[in-house]
Amino acid sequence: MEVISNVAIAGVIEFESYTCASDTLGSSILKAVVGSKRFRVTILARHLSEPQLPESVEVLRVDYDSAPDLTAALAHQDAVVSVLTTNAMNTQLPLIEGAVKAGVRRFIPSEFSANIGNPKAAALPVYHSKIKLCDVLQQTAEKNPNFTYSLIRNGPFLDWSLAFGFFLILKGGETHLYDGGDRPFSTTTLTTRGKAVVEVLCHLEDAKNRAVFVQDIVTTQKKILKIAQEVNPERTWIPKIVSTAEMEARAHENYANGMFDLVSALGFFCRSVFAEGYGGEFQEVDKELLGIRQKTNNDLKALIKGAPKSDQ
Numbered sequence: 001m002e003v004i005s006n007v008a009i010a011g012v013i014e015f016e017s018y019t020c021a022s023d024t025l026g027s028s029i030l031k032a033v034v035g036s037k038r039f040r041v042t043i044l045a046r047h048l049s050e051p052q053l054p055e056s057v058e059v060l061r062v063d064y065d066s067a068p069d070l071t072a073a074l075a076h077q078d079a080v081v082s083v084l085t086t087n088a089m090n091t092q093l094p095l096i097e098g099a100v101k102a103g104v105r106r107f108i109p110s111e112f113s114a115n116i117g118n119p120k121a122a123a124l125p126v127y128h129s130k131i132k133l134c135d136v137l138q139q140t141a142e143k144n145p146n147f148t149y150s151l152i153r154n155g156p157f158l159d160w161s162l163a164f165g166f167f168l169i170l171k172g173g174e175t176h177l178y179d180g181g182d183r184p185f186s187t188t189t190l191t192t193r194g195k196a197v198v199e200v201l202c203h204l205e206d207a208k209n210r211a212v213f214v215q216d217i218v219t220t221q222k223k224i225l226k227i228a229q230e231v232n233p234e235r236t237w238i239p240k241i242v243s244t245a246e247m248e249a250r251a252h253e254n255y256a257n258g259m260f261d262l263v264s265a266l267g268f269f270c271r272s273v274f275a276e277g278y279g280g281e282f283q284e285v286d287k288e289l290l291g292i293r294q295k296t297n298n299d300l301k302a303l304i305k306g307a308p309k310s311d312q
């Protein structure tokens, strides 16, 4: 059985540091990969970045515009896990080139997304750079049989989305129910996403050159709202039905006006998760491969209880 020993993680602070400020080990992926005690881990960080990491974690400074620099940094690495930022997806093109030249065997790109293999989701502009990367990985693996990849699709992050009000505004008040709020969708905690990365690195053959689907639970906005009402009977929510088709139209306008930030792209994200026919509820989940127990409504309740409620 092929075994991976050395893992490079590209990018470390990640969006989740906003919700996990006390977490001294950076992202949940870094925590899971280091915590598994199966790998020697190296962090790739830009020269300008200042990651706050324990001394035990080796940090290599890289220039993401330079494939030779990346090739040198990736010498002796068996796998690369990228968590590079959404707005710099193309940064991963030289990283892939460097990985092939350095003899890296498995590449996990910064995907961690909705089901972008679904044709309707794939048509949303916010995912185009990720899809381009999938195509490059597929072509690169075809040309270089020793180079392989795995794409991890996890849906919206459950804990992160609760904290940021993507599913509902936890503190109460007006809350949006997308297309009615009854459509089931797959969602995954950051911790489970970290475990999925470790399991993919431990099951190379089974996860080779394909999308791996991970989820903790399938739920709906209305179910989350019901639990939130049980947990916080003193709060009042005013549900407002919002059309994801209209949100998508607004997101197209934003993009046409050069606005590419997270808020401007919200309509695309909501469409891919909550709209009918976009694959928000995963059909085939790699539960056995990843050894991930599905969460229950009680687990969901505990997460909602513990979630930070922004602006309180």
Ligand SMILES: NC(=O)c1ccc[n+]([C@@H]2O[C@H](COP(=O)([O-])OP(=O)(O)OC[C@H]3O[C@@H](n4cnc5c(N)ncnc54)[C@H](OP(=O)(O)O)[C@@H]3O)[C@@H](O)[C@H]2O)c1
Pocket: 010, 011, 012, 013, 014, 015, 016, 044, 045, 046, 049, 050, 051, 064, 083, 084, 085, 086, 087, 088, 091, 110, 111, 112, 113, 114, 154, 155, 156, 157, 160
């Ligand atoms: N499913 C979900 O709910 C969900 C939610 C949010 C994000 N995501 C996905 O998770 C991944 C990371 O998320 P994010 O966009 O929020 O990441 P981020 O926190 O903005 O950035 C992650 C890392 O990217 C590096 N970075 C930032 N700007 C860069 C640049 N211009 N060039 C090269 N590297 C740069 C930084 O590393 P250094 O400073 O250490 O070099 C940073 O630590 C993306 O694929 C995103 O789509 C999924």
